[in-house]
Amino acid sequence: xxxxxxxxxxxxxxxxxxxxxxxxxxxxxxxxxxxxxxxxxxxxxxxxxxxxxxxxxxxxxxxxxxxxxxxxxxxxxxxxxxxxxxxxxxxxxxxxxxxxxxxxxxxxxxxxxxxxxxxxxxxxxxxxxxxxxxxxxxxxxxxxxxxxxxxxxxxxxxxxxxxxxxxxxxxxxxxxxxxxxxxxxxxxxxxxxxxxxxxxxxxxxxxxxxxxxxxxxxxxxxxxxxxxxxxxxxxxxxxxxxxxxxxxxxxxxxxxxxxxxxxxxxxxxxxxxxxxxxxxxxxxxxxxxxxxxxxxxxxxxxxxxxxxxx
Amino acid sequence: xxxxxxxxxxxxxxxxxxxxxxxxxxxxxxxxxxxxxxxxxxxxxxxxxxxxxxxxxxxxxxxxxxxxxxxxxxxxxxxxxxxxxxxxxxxxxxxxxxxxxxxxxxxxxxxxxxxxxxxxxxxxxxxxxxxxxxxxxxxxxxxxxxxxxxxxxxxxxxxxxxxxxxxxxxxxxxxxxxxxxxxxxxxxxxxxxxxxxxxxxxxxxxxxxxxxxxxxxxxxxxxxxxxxxxxxxxxxxxxxxxxxxxxxxxxxxxxxxxxxxxxxxxxxxxxxxxxxxxxxxxxxxxxxxxxxxxxxxxxxxxxxxxxxxx
Numbered sequence: 001x002x003x004x005x006x007x008x009x010x011x012x013x014x015x016x017x018x019x020x021x022x023x024x025x026x027x028x029x030x031x032x033x034x035x036x037x038x039x040x041x042x043x044x045x046x047x048x049x050x051x052x053x054x055x056x057x058x059x060x061x062x063x064x065x066x067x068x069x070x071x072x073x074x075x076x077x078x079x080x081x082x083x084x085x086x087x088x089x090x091x092x093x094x095x096x097x098x099x100x101x102x103x104x105x106x107x108x109x110x111x112x113x114x115x116x117x118x119x120x121x122x123x124x125x126x127x128x129x130x131x132x133x134x135x136x137x138x139x140x141x142x143x144x145x146x147x148x149x150x151x152x153x154x155x156x157x158x159x160x161x162x163x164x165x166x167x168x169x170x171x172x173x174x175x176x177x178x179x180x181x182x183x184x185x186x187x188x189x190x191x192x193x194x195x196x197x198x199x200x201x202x203x204x205x206x207x208x209x210x211x212x213x214x215x216x217x218x219x220x221x222x223x224x225x226x227x228x229x230x231x232x233x234x235x236x237x238x239x240x241x242x243x244x245x246x247x248x249x250x251x252x253x254x255x256x257x258x259x260x261x262x263x264x265x266x267x268x269x270x271x272x273x274x275x276x277x278x279x280x281x282x283x284x285x286x287x288x289x290x291x292x293x294x295x296x297x298x299x300x301x302x303x304x305x306x307x308x309x310x
Numbered sequence: 311x312x313x314x315x316x317x318x319x320x321x322x323x324x325x326x327x328x329x330x331x332x333x334x335x336x337x338x339x340x341x342x343x344x345x346x347x348x349x350x351x352x353x354x355x356x357x358x359x360x361x362x363x364x365x366x367x368x369x370x371x372x373x374x375x376x377x378x379x380x381x382x383x384x385x386x387x388x389x390x391x392x393x394x395x396x397x398x399x400x401x402x403x404x405x406x407x408x409x410x411x412x413x414x415x416x417x418x419x420x421x422x423x424x425x426x427x428x429x430x431x432x433x434x435x436x437x438x439x440x441x442x443x444x445x446x447x448x449x450x451x452x453x454x455x456x457x458x459x460x461x462x463x464x465x466x467x468x469x470x471x472x473x474x475x476x477x478x479x480x481x482x483x484x485x486x487x488x489x490x491x492x493x494x495x496x497x498x499x500x501x502x503x504x505x506x507x508x509x510x511x512x513x514x515x516x517x518x519x520x521x522x523x524x525x526x527x528x529x530x531x532x533x534x535x536x537x538x539x540x541x542x543x544x545x546x547x548x549x550x551x552x553x554x555x556x557x558x559x560x561x562x563x564x565x566x567x568x569x570x571x572x573x574x575x576x577x578x579x580x581x582x583x584x585x586x587x588x589x590x591x592x593x594x595x596x597x598x599x600x601x602x603x604x605x606x607x608x609x610x611x612x613x614x615x616x617x618x619x620x
Binding site: 015017024025027028029030031032035036037038039040070071102105110113114115116117124126128129131132133135150151152153154156157158164165166167168169170171174175178190 | 325327334335337338339340341342345346347348349350380381412415420423424425426427434436438439441442443445460461462463464466467468474475476477478479480481484485488500
């Protein structure tokens with residue numbers, strides 16, 4: 001028997017732009033908006049896994065801090081934004097979802113001075129099916145990393161703690177990785193220390209200590225979760241400088257991001273780590289991370305009933 | 311008598327996105343496109359003044375070079391792009407127009423690896439009414455400049471000769487200018503030399519010599535035109551380093567951009583130059599620039615008949 005219920009137009013994803021909800025395929029940014037044209041926009045991404053947001057309040061707090069750093073003043077409050085994100089997920093009906101929130105500059109109205117202060121800032125958001133930055137197959141064998149020649153944009157130019165779309169350096173790094181037969185690039189700062197990669201923080205395991213860079217990086221929420229898990233498990237963890245040379249000699253490396261959790265690597269600049277498989281400490285942290293998630297750690301259940309009231 | 315002809319729906323501007331023409335108000339970029347979401351896009355802007363493009367071939371050549379630097383491969387040829395720009399202007403009917411061309415990464419199709427190489431790149435373009443980066447009123451009194459604390463993104467991270475929307479540093483500079491009661495910011499590199507400002511190159515007049523920075527800047531087409539004009543007029547001109555201290559002590563400063571031509575300044579970091587009015591050399595170059603434009607210098611007339619065949 002056929003299912004005669006009409007298909008949910010939001011099934012592929014649902015979006016909100018400046019007061020209006022729509023299917024993801026209709027969600028678009030005006031080509032003249034400075035959010036696109038000057039990448040004058042900040043964003044955040046929160047994960048929904050098995051029907052619950054993870055660390056929603058942490059993401060909202062960071063998003064608000066990013067907006068303040070860029071001097072964005074949208075009309076939506078934090079509570080409004082939480083309700084918008086919930087409704088996007090509820091409309092889509094997705095059990096596991098990549099949920100993004102953006103705040104865009106807008107553009108000064110014609111006749112106004114050509115300065116960002118004269119633009120009306122606004123919120124956009126969407127929920128789409130879960131995204132794996134590193135596919136499950138690659139997670140199985142461990143990612144192959146390179147250290148890119150391209151350097152990460154320095155904090156003296158763009159504050160990396162205010163999440164932004166200034167990714168040309170990261171994208172260039174991804175092409176370097178492609179050209180060298182690898183999956184992902186890690187970028188250095190101008191002093192030769194490891195910063196981050198395209199969409200993730202990085203952790204090195206060096207002589208039994210888990211180390212993650214302290215500067216020039218996004219203060220990731222999965223990164224914070226990993227640090228907490230290390231403390232729980234009694235694994236020594238340190239936030240500090242890691243040179244390229246130290247990274248190349250690390251015992252293990254893993255990556256951390258909302259869109260993928262804890263993602264182990266098995267090669268760095270062609271050198272094989274841990275028998276060409278994810279290392280033991282990385283796997284322990286990864287397992288613990290997902291077990292805690294399944295157990296409701298920092299979980300905010302989605303209110304799927306909110307879909308009705310559009 | 312009333313004009314009973316229907317209003318041209320393209321009168322406010324006309325756009326092209328990936329094969330389709332539309333009024334500017336309908337031109338938008340998918341919120342999930344990496345052209346927006348990773349600012350993985352390059353662009354160029356050519357001016358139309360009194361019915362003619364200025365240095366169209368130079369802009370197309372630079373746009374193609376930018377695309378190659380970012381490894382974009384859209385389906386449109388240079389001739390296609392010229393025809394698209396012409397048609398956007400023709401549809402709008404604008405006599406003077408700001409004409410933009412973008413090449414966007416797109417996004418890998420679902421199921422494809424999450425790498426930019428798997429995205430289909432495409433062209434967007436539009437023609438809107440002429441934009442003055444510096445309003446005619448401010449040009450009259452001369453712009454008030456500051457040297458920002460924020461540093462320009464360095465070439466080791468993002469190649470400034472490949473025109474891009476990585477503007478967070480420039481936008482931050484504009485807020486510094488606002489906070490200090492000025493109009494525009496100039497940004498330095500990490501060695502304290504002047505680079506450029508939001509959307510323009512900068513020229514200093516120092517002891518009768520016109521100097522513009524050689525590194526960390528877009529190779530502007532108006533900049534090139536200014537250099538040619540200096541040679542024509544017998545004004546000594548040099549492309550090289552200019553320190554912040556030299557800029558603060560300059561006799562005159564002017565800015566150069568497609569969206570405004572040659573734009574004189576009258577103050578730098580609060581110091582008054584040239585009696586608080588545009589300087590004599592700046593004005594001579596500005597007048598010559600517009601006189602040459604009016605005389606058909608590097609002009610390609612718009613074929614307004616191309617509007618019919620949409």
